[in-house]
Amino acid sequence: MSVFKQVTKEQLADPKIRWIDARFSLQDPEAGRRQYDEGHIRGAVHWDLEKDLSDMTAKGGRHPLPSRDRLTALFRKSGLRPDDEIIVYDDGGEPFAARAWWILQYAGFRNAFISLEGFGGLEKLGGDIEQAAPAPAPTSVEPEWNESILAHKEDVADLTERPGEGLLLDARAAERYRGEVEPLDRVAGHIPGAKNFDWSQLASDGTFDRDGEAAGRLAEMAGSGEPVTVYCGSGVTAAPLFAMLKEKGIRDVRLYAGSYSDWIEDGDREVETGNTGSGDGL
Structure with a gap:
């Protein structure tokens, strides 16, 4: 099973690929969103560890998983479809893209990958950087949960x-x-x-x-x-x-x-x- 992807220039330019920016800092929980607003791969949506990938109001440890309903809403507003090729990145060699990728696996998205390059590496590779958050068309995706x-x-x-x-x-x-x-x-x-x-x-x-x-x-x-x-x-x-x-x-x-x-x-x-x-x- 291929999990990590060495991103190519061609993939960075492919409009069919769905990008997820999962940058985060445990020491400064607002840092990831600030970085995203300062610049991200064109078309990337931002998934915040504590606002999107955890339910900080729930029991079950310090970063409890959100409910299936909350995750489904996240996938839909992110414009995801079951067969999309999805690439998740953080700053490189960090756990946050892996957390987002694992949640995608849990939800049945079988064509999702973790970028081996962090944001800086993708930028050096020629990634088109934008500041404005995209507005993907919402979907009605129904996750296939993998317990x-x-x-x-x-x-x-x-x-x-x-x-x-x-x-x-x-x-x-x-x-x-x-x-x-x-x-x-x-x-x-x-x-x-x-x-x-x-x-x-x-x-x-x-x-x-x-x-x-x-x-x-x-x-x-x-x-x-x-x-x-x-x-x-x-x-x-x-x-x-x-x-x-x-x-x-x-x-x-x-x-x-x-x-x-x-x-x-x-x-x-x-x-x-x-x-x-x-x-x-x-």
Whole structure:
């Protein structure tokens, strides 16, 4: 399954391709929209992590998935159709385009890709830049939801109770996985039985390295054929792990959208600290 796309000049000029600008900053949530307003690929719509790709009023972790109705409304106002070729970009080597791409996969858009180039790379390649937001003709698209790639808290709880029936991968930095530091959540540690693979190892120089050593190690970790469930702090940085696993041909992969912040939300789930899952990225 091809996930990442090395964009060509011809694709940048193709009016049939639908572009999504997913730039965002966790440190400055308004930065992505400011960047978009300052200039974006012609025809690109902007999908904001917290306003479009999350429901910040809901339970289910720090970046809960929006309802199906809200996502359907987003797809329709963005002018998307089931067979469209869709390319999503952020600043390159970041998790935000991967989050948008995963949501498109969840909704059944099978011809969607993550641009290997960030906005700057697309601009250098000759992308036509505009400031005005486009007004695509709304569609009446009906998503074909794929529940097989979404894991819920109960699914993850089953994994912790039946070790050996699936691989649980924590995409956070190793020190957060081990519980040595926790800058965001009230409880430090990781979900019992999880192994660690820091998602940021997959990126370098503003792009994801599909053929790099880190991507190879990730594929090797997941290559036994057992189902894989990826998570992070809030479901955002786990998306690059999901995307790279699919790029590497791993078929049975789910993303725990609520992730660790959802796991600890009600205070009724156990956590572990230290290198209990061995794994990688340590």
